[in-house]
Amino acid sequence: MRVNARMHAARVIAQRQILETLISPGFYITLAVGLFLGYTMVNGFVRAVDSSGFNYALNPLYATIGRLVEGAFGKTFLDKLFAEGPFLFAFLVSFTPVFIFLSVSSVFRFGLEKNAGVIELLAYGPADGTAYFLASFTKDLLLTLLTILVLLAYLGITAGVSNLPLGPAFLLSLLITFFLSLAVYAYGILVSTLTGNASSALALFVGILLFFVLILLGSFAIVGGYVRTLSSVVAWIVKWLSPFFYGGLCFQGVELKNPFTFAAGLVLLSALTGVVLCASHLALSIRGVRA
C-alpha cells in the first residue's frame, strides 16, 4: 500500500476513533478523576505548610504518602520529589487515570476489532492493518496532548490561586510524560498485533507494563548494598526496552540541568517508539490481520 494512501486512511480512521472516544463517557470520567486527584494533591500540600515550611505530618494524606515513599525509596527520593512543590507528583497522579484508560482501551479495542474481523474487512478496502494501528496511535497521541493541556491549565489555575510556582521540573515533565506515553502506546499496539484476542492482548500489555514499572520502582528502592543477583542482571538488560528508563534519563537531565541528557532521553524515547511501531508493522505483515 502506498504511503500517502496509508496516511490518508490512518487520518480518517483516527478522526472516527477520536470522535467515538469523545462521545462516550470513559474519557471524561477518567479526566475528572485525574483533575480531582490533582486538586486533592495540591490542596493537601497547601494545608501541610506552616511557618517552618512543608511538613508531611500536618496533612493525613501527605503523612501517608510521605511514610510510604520514604519507606520504599528513602528520604532523598522524597525530598527530590517535592523539592519544587506538589505539581510534579500531582501531575503524575492526575495523568495516570487517563493514561491507563487510553492505553488499555486501545489495546482492548484493537484486539476486539481484529477478532470481529473489522480490520480484515478494512484491509479488503482502502486501509490495511498498519493504517489501522497508526490511526489508533494518532488518536492516543492527540488525546494525550489534550489531556496534558487540560491538566496544565487546571494545575496552572490551582498554582495561581495558591501562590505556588509550577516549577521548571514540572513543565519539562509534561514533555517527558508525553513522549513516554507514546512509547507505551506503541507497546500496546505491538502486543495487539502479536496476540489472538482482546483479553490475551490486554493481559500481556498489563503484564509488560507492570514489569517495566516494577523494574523502575526496583531501581529506586533503598538497599543495604550492591547485590548482583540474577534478577538484577535481568533487570539491567530489560531496562533498555523500558520507556521508563529513558524517561528517567530525561529526568536526570532535568536534575543536572543538562540539555544534552534531556534531549538524548527524548530522542531515545522517540526511537524506541519508532522501533516498536516498526516491529508491529512487521508482525502484521507476517501474521496478517486475521485473529
Added chain:
Amino acid sequence: MKKAAVLILLLSGFSMTFGDVPVRKENLIYALLAFNGRDYSPAFATEEADTIYLIAGVDNFLGVRKAMVYYWPLTDEWRTDTAVLNVPFEGTLELIGPRGKTQAFSPVRYTYFNVRGEYELNWKVAQGAEADIAWKRWTDIMDAYNAAVRRYQTMSLQYQTEVDTLTARIQRIRNAGGNPELLVDRMSSLVKPEAPSAPNDFIVPPAPVQEAFILNLPAGDYNLRFRAPEGRILEGSEKKLVVHEKRRAQGIGYEIIPGDKWTRPLESTTPSSVLYVNGSSDLFLQPFYQDEYNDLRIAKTVRNDAKGNPNLMKWVRIQQIPRAKIELASPDFPTVRILEEPFVVEQTSSSTLGYRIVPYAPQGAHKGRQPDLMAFHVPLRPEIQRIRFMTLDNNGTPLAESGRQIRVVSTSGISSALLLLALAPIVVMAIVLARRARRYTP
C-alpha cells in the same frame, strides 16, 4: 507439683523485669575512620559486610581487629563492644586494583586534627614522627594549660583567703570603733587572678597516636584482604572496596530556621527547590557549601550497615560560606542585600511556651552571653507573596546555583470553586451525551 508450678509462674513473671540483652558475637572487623566530605566518621565493617565504601582522594584510616559486635534494634544498627574484646591484628593490607595490580600497605602511626579558621574546614593528617610531634605539641599545650589552671586555682585560693581575712579584720576594727583605712587600702590593692583561657590552637585536637592503614585512592572498585605475618590471608578479611567521588561540588544549600520554631530547622539542598511558608514568622538563613554524592555510597561511608538509594544522588553539607551576603528581591519591596548577624534565642513568656529569635545585644540584655546563632534575617509577612534570594561571595559575585525563592502560600485560594472546576469534564460529558441522545432520538 503445685510448688513447682508456682515457682515457674513466679520466675516467668520475674524474667519480664530484665531487659533483652543483645547477643554479642566475636567478629573480625575493619575499624574505619572514613572522611565523609566534611569530617571523619568512625565506622566499622563486620565480617559479614561484603563492601567497604571510602571517598576518593582523601586519607582514610583502616584497622583490622577482633571485637565483639551486636545488633541494636532500637536504632537498627550494628555496634561494637570493644570493652570486652578489642584485639588489633598485625600484618599487611593488600589491595587489588581495577587492573588486577596488587598493592601492599603497612600500618602507619598517625594522628589527625583540625585547625579550622573562622569557618573553613582544615583537616590535617600527620604520619610517623610528625604524628608524634603533633601529639606532643598538643600534650605540651594541655600540660601548660593545666599548670596555668592549677596556678590560677592556688592564686584564687590565696586571694580569697586574703580577702576573707582582711574583711574579718576590718569588721573587727569597725566594731571596736577604730579606723580600718590602711586595711581597706590594702584590700583594694589586691589583684584578683585571671583565669587562663583555654587553648585555641586546634578546633579538633590531635587524637592519640595510633596505628592504621592509610588509604588515599582514586575512584574505582578494589578488592581488599588482610595478610597475617605468617603469610596466610585472614579468614573474613576479604572485602570489596568501593572508592567513590562527588558528582558535583560547591553547590549552595541553605539551613532555614523559622523564627518561631528554631528547634525545627529545614534544609534546602536541591538548587531549584522552593521554600513554602505561611508567612507567620521570619526566617533565618544559613547558606552552606555542599557536594553531591551517591546516596547509598555516602550513607555507607558514614555507617557501613546503612541503607541508601544506589540510583540517586544526594547533596551533603560541607561548610558554612565565609563572609557571604544574601540579596533579596521581591515585587513587594526594593532589592536589598543583607548581612550575617548574631542572634539569641529566647523563650517566650506566653502560654504557648515557644521560642523567638532576637538580635544579639552584647552591651544590653545579652551582656556576658554568647550569641546562639549567626544567620541572615529574612523578615516575612503574609502579604509578601514572593521573595527571590541568592548568595553573593565576599566580592559581591552571585554564587552559582544559590538562587531560591520563598513563597508565602495562600490557603484561602484553594476553595470549593477549584473542586467544582475539577468536575468540569463530567459537565461536558453530560452535555455531549444529552446532545447525542437528542440527535438520535426518533
